[in-house]
Amino acid sequence: MQKAGFNIVRMAEFAWVNMEPEEGRYEFGWLDEIIEILGKRGIKTILGTPTAALPPWTLRKYPEIMVQTPTGQRLTWGMRKHNCFTSGVFRLLSERITRAMAQHYKDNPNVIGWQTDNEIGGHPMCYCHSCRANFQDWLKNKYKTLAELNRAWGTHFWSQGFGDWSEIVPPDKFDEHNPHTCLDWKRFFSWLNVRFQKEQIDILRALCPNQFVTHNFMGLFSEINYYDLAEDLDFVSWDNYPVSGKPDMTNNYNAAMAADVMRGLKRRNFWIMEQTSGSHGWGTLSRNPRPGEIRKIALQQFAHGAEAQVWFPWRACTVGREQYWHGILGHDGKPGRRYQEAAQTARDLHTLDEHLKGTTVRADVAIIYDYESVWALSFQPAYDENKYHQVIGRYYQALRRAGINVDMVRPGQDLAGYKLVLAPDLYIVRDSLASQIDAYIRNGGVFLADGRFAVKDETGLCHVRTLPGLLAEALGIEIEEYEALRGGIEYQIEEHLHRAPVTRTAIHYADWIKPTTALVLAGYTDWHMQPYAALTRNQCGKGAGYYLGTIVKEPAFYDALIRELLESAKITAEITAPEGVEVSTREGAGKKVLFLVNHTEQCQTVNVPAGKCEVLRNKTTGSAIELAAYDVAVIRL
Secondary structure: OOOOOOOEEEEOOOOHHHHOOEOOEOOOHHHHHHHHHHHOOOOEEEEEOOOOOOOHHHHHHOHHHEOEOOOOOEOOEOEOOOEOOOOHHHHHHHHHHHHHHHHHHOOOOOEEEEEOOOOOOOOOOOOOHHHHHHHHHHHHHHHOOHHHHHHHHOOOHHHOOOOOHHHOOOOOOOOOOOHHHHHHHHHHHHHHHHHHHHHHHHHHHHHOOOOEEEOEEOOOOOOOOHHHHHOOOOOOEEEEOOOOOOOOHHHHHHHHHHHHHHHHHHOOOEEEEEEEOOOOOOOOOOOOOOOOHHHHHHHHHHHOOEEEEEEEOOEOOOOOOOOOOOOOEOOOOOOOHHHHHHHHHHHHHHHHHHHHOOOEOOOOEEEEOOHHHHHHHHHOOOOOOOOHHHHHHHHHHHHHHOOOOEEEEOOOOOOOOOOEEEEOOOOEOOHHHHHHHHHHHHOOOEEEEEOOOOOEOOOOOEOOOOEOHHHHHHHOEEEEEEEEEOOOOOEEEEEOOOOOOEEEEEEEEEEEEEEOOOEEEEEEOOHHHOOOEEEEEEEEOOEEEEEEOEEEOOHHHHHHHHHHHHHHHOOOOOOOOOOOEEEEEEEEOOEEEEEEEEOOOOOEEEEOOOOOEEOOOOEEOOOEEEEOOOOEEEEEO
């Protein structure tokens, strides 16, 4: 590790039984020894609280801490993350081990920080009596009266009106149950996880004020409201594994989008706590990273705001469920190709340190990213192919292809600093958010919404307004009807973006848009759809509101749409790169740094500003730069 340039490790996140082999008896000597050995070689330690994997003695003594299924059966011990979060016993045991670790390591100079638990949210939901009672109490606190809950949940439908709080049960079939109940159950489950983490954070803050606290998030995972989970942390970390599928731009852009989501949780730079270091899997393997890909994967994250990274694992385990999760070293422990590439990456990161210090990603474009819309759409997507990240991905990938930085922002966040804001699949829109967006447009912002925008209020009730509701004037349209395009139905579209009319194909879904004041940029050619628009632009005040009412089959359409939006917002890219080369910039502290990431297995030529410092190669740029397969260049502008 020392020879490779490593200076930090993470340990102990699954080592509860090693540190507390029986209740109340703590053994930290083995860990002390390891931390001291590493410290003598200039390697600091991050400790994980070990509460994601229960020791066997916890089940023997306290079987009620296990998750209970909707049928009343307790989960069998032996996996990880199978605890009930309303169990007072589990919460007490969690607090005890956290406090014992914090007390023991609070003054250890080689321990620099903490990771809470591990990948919070990957737990099954629990349906025990305690969870049901806690859910009822949570609802009492939220709604105050049963009358208000009955109104918010629309319980007059299907004879669901509650006469007592005890009658409320958690939903188990989300595609059949009352969607308002399902939405609040998702919120409750998220709140339980956030509360659990905060109990650990409070202990760590009190005992270890000089050590940071973070957590390893899971990128585009959406069962927990990550904005809430991030709130009490010093910074966000996340686990990046983009090599599960074949090498293609979708996987690469998903890793970029996840990084931007992570940066947006606290609006600051992040860490990678688990970075791809080899083929991985539990029962079957993923593909192996190609030569140069481990380095490329790592540097892409720094292009999007990473400040540090930790690979996982150092060496492939010879035992247990994760034997196939390969590390920098294989089972034999011998340094090979992956080790050499990791060492090169470490050297690159040390070289980049001074150039990146004080910088972050600055963006003129924001996408509103909403966990509650994800949840609500999962119960009632309106059309089968309505996958939230796929919908966002169409716009995001077009923006990345155009070389434009993107921020992912929470609903209600101040939008004044952005020239362009997109709100794909923003299904739940409170009146306050609608008013904020309306003001943003009128004050000079460029805004785009699309199908299923502002359908529901915060409780999941459909707004009693013609869509798009409070944004009808700003967007200059009315939508009285809409449909899912099932069974192979497609409509033809004629779009007028930047050039002569082009024929496109509408799939999956269609709003029947009636322009009031909006200009039609794309319309349908099918006889019954000719009165309706597919894409509109409306000038409102100093800004403009766009609306796309369908899914377009051709990716080139989204490239054309993004060009239109960028021109309207007066946003230009730093440089234009060939297909497969990702462009990103970081700036701050009087510096601006350009990343060029070649995601392809071919050599690429990129035109760049001449006379600049090409940091990793310690050269001065000419008018173009050559990037080998999976190569990365960093240019100090």
